[in-house]
Amino acid sequence: MFDLDRWREIFQSINKNRLRSVMSGFTVAFAILLFTLLFGIVSGLSNSFKGAFADDAQNSMRVRVWKTSKPFKGLQTGRRIQLRNDDYNYVADEYANKIQYQSARIYKNFTIKYKNEASTYNVRAVNPDHQFLEKTIIDEGRFLNERDLREKSKSIVIGRLVKEDLFGERPALGKRVNVNGSSYLVIGIFSDEGGDNEERMAYIPVTTAQMMYGNNDYISQIVLGYNPNLSLDRAIAFGNQMERDLRKKLNIHPDDQSALSVRNMAEANKGVGQFMGILYAIVILIGSGTLVAGIIGISNIMIFVIKERTKEFGIRKALGAVPSSIVGMVVQESVLITTIAGYLGLSLGTYILTLIGDSLEEDYFIKDPSVSPGIVIGATIVLILSGLIAGYVPAKRAANIKPIEALRAD
Amino acid sequence: MIKIEQLHKSYPIGKDSLHVLKGIDLHIKEGEFVSIMGSSGSGKSTLLNIVGLLDVHDEGNYYLNGQLIKDMNEKKAAQLRNKFLGFVFQSFNLISYKTALENVALPLYYKGINRKERLKIALDYLDQVELKDWANHLPNELSGGQKQRVAIARALVTKPKVVLADEPTGALDSTTTDSVMDLLKDINDKGMTVFVITHEEEVAAQTKRIVRLKDGVIISDELTKAAKAV
Numbered sequence: 298m299f300d301l302d303r304w305r306e307i308f309q310s311i312n313k314n315r316l317r318s319v320m321s322g323f324t325v326a327f328a329i330l331l332f333t334l335l336f337g338i339v340s341g342l343s344n345s346f347k348g349a350f351a352d353d354a355q356n357s358m359r360v361r362v363w364k365t366s367k368p369f370k371g372l373q374t375g376r377r378i379q380l381r382n383d384d385y386n387y388v389a390d391e392y393a394n395k396i397q398y399q400s401a402r403i404y405k406n407f408t409i410k411y412k413n414e415a416s417t418y419n420v421r422a423v424n425p426d427h428q429f430l431e432k433t434i435i436d437e438g439r440f441l442n443e444r445d446l447r448e449k450s451k452s453i454v455i456g457r458l459v460k461e462d463l464f465g466e467r468p469a470l471g472k473r474v475n476v477n478g479s480s481y482l483v484i485g486i487f488s489d490e491g492g493d494n495e496e497r498m499a500y501i502p503v504t505t506a507q508m509m510y511g512n513n514d515y516i517s518q519i520v521l522g523y524n525p526n527l528s529l530d531r532a533i534a535f536g537n538q539m540e541r542d543l544r545k546k547l548n549i550h551p552d553d554q555s556a557l558s559v560r561n562m563a564e565a566n567k568g569v570g571q572f573m574g575i576l577y578a579i580v581i582l583i584g585s586g587t588l589v590a591g592i593i594g595i596s597n598i599m600i601f602v603i604k605e606r607t608k609e610f611g612i613r614k615a616l617g618a619v620p621s622s623i624v625g626m627v628v629q630e631s632v633l634i635t636t637i638a639g640y641l642g643l644s645l646g647t648y649i650l651t652l653i654g655d656s657l658e659e660d661y662f663i664k665d666p667s668v669s670p671g672i673v674i675g676a677t678i679v680l681i682l683s684g685l686i687a688g689y690v691p692a693k694r695a696a697n698i699k700p701i702e703a704l705r706a707d
Numbered sequence: 708m709i710k711i712e713q714l715h716k717s718y719p720i721g722k723d724s725l726h727v728l729k730g731i732d733l734h735i736k737e738g739e740f741v742s743i744m745g746s747s748g749s750g751k752s753t754l755l756n757i758v759g760l761l762d763v764h765d766e767g768n769y770y771l772n773g774q775l776i777k778d779m780n781e782k783k784a785a786q787l788r789n790k791f792l793g794f795v796f797q798s799f800n801l802i803s804y805k806t807a808l809e810n811v812a813l814p815l816y817y818k819g820i821n822r823k824e825r826l827k828i829a830l831d832y833l834d835q836v837e838l839k840d841w842a843n844h845l846p847n848e849l850s851g852g853q854k855q856r857v858a859i860a861r862a863l864v865t866k867p868k869v870v871l872a873d874e875p876t877g878a879l880d881s882t883t884t885d886s887v888m889d890l891l892k893d894i895n896d897k898g899m900t901v902f903v904i905t906h907e908e909e910v911a912a913q914t915k916r917i918v919r920l921k922d923g924v925i926i927s928d929e930l931t932k933a934a935k936a937v
Contacts, residue, residue, distance in 0.1 A: 301822075302816060302821075302822055305822070306816075309804065309805070309809075310804070313804035314804070608800075609802055611800075612800045612801075612802060613802075613813070613817075614781070614785055614788075615759070615761060615788060615794050615800070616788070616789065616794070616813055616814040616817060616861070617785050617786065617788050617789020617790075617814055617817035617818065617865070618785055618817050619781065619782040619785040619786065619817075620781045620782060620785070621782070622817070696781075697781070699761070699762060700761045700762075701756045701761040701762045704761070704796070704800065
């Protein structure tokens with residue numbers, strides 16, 4: 298219901314009693330400001346945590362091997378474990394429906410040379426799926442494909458910084474580079490959000506590496522992406538299952554962590570999720586506390602204000618104001634003040650968060666702090682409700698005072 | 708217009724109660740100009756408050772414009788006040804942050820009349836009390852007499868049946884007292900019932916009927932010379 302006269306009454310009352318209005322608005326504005334800042338900062342923390350894992354796919358798992366630390370079935374401690382193609386295929390067959398991507402990985406360290414420029418780089422021999430597991434971004438050309446693997450082609454995908462080192466501004470795609478004495482064709486150039494180290498690197502087909510460097514079927518690591526349809530708990534169970542199965546297959550003691558382990562992002566995700574959940578819970582608790590304090594603050598001021606205006610209400614009633622019109626007027630005024638003040642607090646808060654931006658990322662792990670529209674809408678509803686409550690309770694009481702008593706008040 | 712039968716009212720004071728009105732019978736017809744006289748504590752203000760629906764009585768019957776006032780809720784009382792009654796108070800009771808014009812227009816707001824219309828009517832009534840030029844002044848910029856004239860204009864603006872004045876001249880000097888009383892006489896001459904409470908003999912003498920109250924009972928009720936002169 299829009300009643301222009303009612304609004305005129307309210308604006309007049311607010312305007313003629315500025316100090317009072319500002320005072321009551323201030324508590325709410327301040328509470329909302331704190332609430333916004335708190336929420337923004339936690340969302341910033343959350344962004345940092347998410348960013349920290351942005352290098353690899355969220356669903357990645359890695360099977361890594363070292364030396365045994367426990368004797369098992371008559372086998373000695375200190376035995377070096379070696380993953381082979383057979384293990385790779387075993388994983389692929391055994392867990393086909395739980396795996397989205399799979400790649401082997403062999404680590405090499407080669408000198409790559411183009412014309413007069415040469416430098417030593419990490420070279421990873423991988424399968425095509427590796428692109429998705431490592432979130433490799435192809436800037437030019439393409440990544441390795443199945444045909445490269447089948448033909449054991451001497452193709453290489455180089456990182457952005459490798460290209461800069463060796464080629465500078467010149468084009469690299471389609472050129473041949475010398476890798477550890479053999480000539481490879483540059484088929485692609487990539488970048489990676491994981492930082493400089495990830496971009497000062499090159500990829501070659503795993504089959505090529507096995508043929509050229511040792512002529513064996515050894516692999517260093519198996520990298521997987523579990524099926525994203527799996528819940529975190531089921532993904533963790535899958536990782537544990539695979540760990541047990543592989544230890545059994547490779548004759549490793551079931552508890553021998555240092556011989557073979559599966560690093561599972563699902564576990565990290567769950568941990569981060571729990572941590573952020575607790576953090577948000579704390580913030581919601583503190584934030585709501587702040588809001589409640591603000592509401593109590595405005596309620597107190599409204600009680601005072603209404604006491605001060607009791608005589609005015611008495612006059613109005615003597616002139617024919619029904620109680621509901623007085624309650625309505627006070628509540629509307631209170632809602633208006635809380636809403637405006639709340640919005641000022643909210644705007645100031647978001648403005649400060651924008652100012653902070655990424656400046657605290659280095660030292661405090663707060664990245665791009667902000668409040669979501671859902672929070673903004675929620676806070677607005679809370680504001681209007683609190684204005685209603687803060688105004689309604691004392692106004693109802695004032696409206697019920699007999700006019701004769703109200704008129705006597707001073 | 709106003710008919711009161713065996714009206715009783717007491718106020719609780721701690722455990723005891725103070726019996727203020729002890730069986731009042733009073734009949735005021737339309738167009739009368741009545742003053743209630745009495746010293747403080749005689750119960751005259753209580754009587755006015757009950758007549759003005761600002762307070763409720765304990766026992767007895769009260770008819771306003773033929774309607775029995777019983778089990779009033781605040782809403783109904785407010786509507787009746789707005790429709791039938793105009794108030795003039797000793798302390799003026801103007802709203803301090805509203806101009807003279809807005810104060811006069813306020814009862815019309817509660818009557819549901821639109822702003823343009825109500826400001827027009829209010830200005831007309833301010834003109835009648837010769838304060839048109841002060842329309843946009845705040846109460847604290849007006850003298851006591853001017854404030855009371857604004858209050859009278861406010862009491863009249865809804866064209867009530869009865870104007871209730873509680874010590875309307877109590878806070879005024881003798882010159883302004885006369886001008887306020889002249890104004891009330893004019894109103895009465897136009898046919899409105901006027902009900903004044905006072906403790907000043909000179910003021911009461913200007914009305915047409917004096918009802919004297921002492922310790923919660925009516926001790927005398929007589930017409931004045933002014934009434935006989937008409």
